[in-house]
Amino acid sequence: MSRLSGKTALITGASAGIGLVTAKLFREHGARLAVTGRTETALAQAQQELGDETLVMRSDTGKLEEIEVAMQQVKARFGTLDILMVNAGLSRPAPFEKITEEQFDDIAATNFKGAFFTIQKAVPLLSRNSSVIITTSISNQKGSPNFSVYAACKAAQRSLVRTLALELIDRGIRVNAVSPGPIDTPNFGRRWGISEETIRAVREDFVEKAPLKRFGTPEEVAKVALFLASDDSSYVVGSEIVVDGGTSLPLI
Template identity: 40%
Template sequence: MNNIHKKIINMKQGKYEGKKAVVTGGTHGIGLATVKMLLAEGAEVLLTGRNPANVEQVRRTLGDRAHAVVSDAASITDIKALGNIVREKLGNIDLLYINVGISSLTLLETVTPETYDQAFAVNTRGSYFTVQQLVPLIIRGGSIVFTTSVADNSGYAGMSVYAGTKAALRAFAKNFAAELLPKGIRVNAVSPGFIDTPTMGVTDATEAERDAFRKAGDLLTPMGRHGSPEEVAKAVLFLAFDATFTTGEELLVDGGIGQQLTPAEKLA
């Protein structure tokens, strides 16, 4: 094979050719956008979802390099089983993207112990023990990325429980970054603002509530619009593969909300 042929083959190879990734909460929204970008650039991906119908739909529409698995992040049994499935399907992995999460708009006086425990079981405990199970499979030079939220560093009525679960993930990212440094594993987080996903980030909202949430988001966001799942996915993959001298960081993907821009600054 001459050099010209080799160059042609190399040009056809995707950016993530040979990479292996696990994406939890990968059947819709930001997770699915990330999965599609990984697959488009040659990676092999195992994604999880809690809803069997959603998992089956993704399994039918994505190619052979996507392994769709039903797994409930609130179940320690499922998390342990996931570790075995990843070992069997992929072996060692380059990226673990912890994206699974649930949320609801619930004011302080209406939060119940059951809704509180469910949110922390999925978003926080599930994320923690998924990392524990899969860290042994992450290669040296690999990375972990969490999805946190602008809610973890700000205050919104009805978001106290959700914000608490995401603030815990932010703490996990910083502490895991220190703990896993000797293993050569970087740990970072993306912090989305208002993103145009099917649920608008609120799992149990009605369409009317989502529409109101969407309009409020546009008003609160200095850029004056919602972000797209693809915009967040690009940030995830930057942290995962390109930001090789970055660990313990939370990257805001929020249209400027975290910068607290004044009206005058928006117009400048």
């Protein structure tokens, strides 16, 4: 049960959803933990759930200076890192013609710029034999109407995984991705600015399209992240593991 004992992990966007569940699983497996998020109430709740020994930081991943402060805090508390899970992400649906520069920048700052600079600023802390995991999305390989910026950023993350996997391997850093399909997190659809009725309709549509006829759970994503974080995946480099119950498989 201690696949991460002796290791230190930083998970961004872990005050809720997939990140929080993964943080709990990593902790159960013996990791020392640091997590980030933005909303104070969610962070306070996460601190309670993850325990006092977890470093819980308010840090907006879209802002370089806040990433740097978070890395300084990690260095001061733990010295080095063995696992970095770049998980902070957000999506807001909007038709392509209606997307403003501000909306574009908001989505791109969290999902792409944030992922890029989080890894860059973490590299000096990452030990030899460390693992970087980016939470991408199946939207990076499918057409995703109304999610044009988000899907493009997730495709950029996929590209980054391939490039950094090669660029960082000589330092003993493995870079991989976990790519969720529809996952049943408490916030699913809640930040999209749409009615509960529309969220229900979207959910029913996803379930209808899913070969397993259900959403995935955050635990099902967390278990794959645990595999990628641990030495069990020591020969896995530059991969993206899809966790979508077959939703993205092409039909003939």
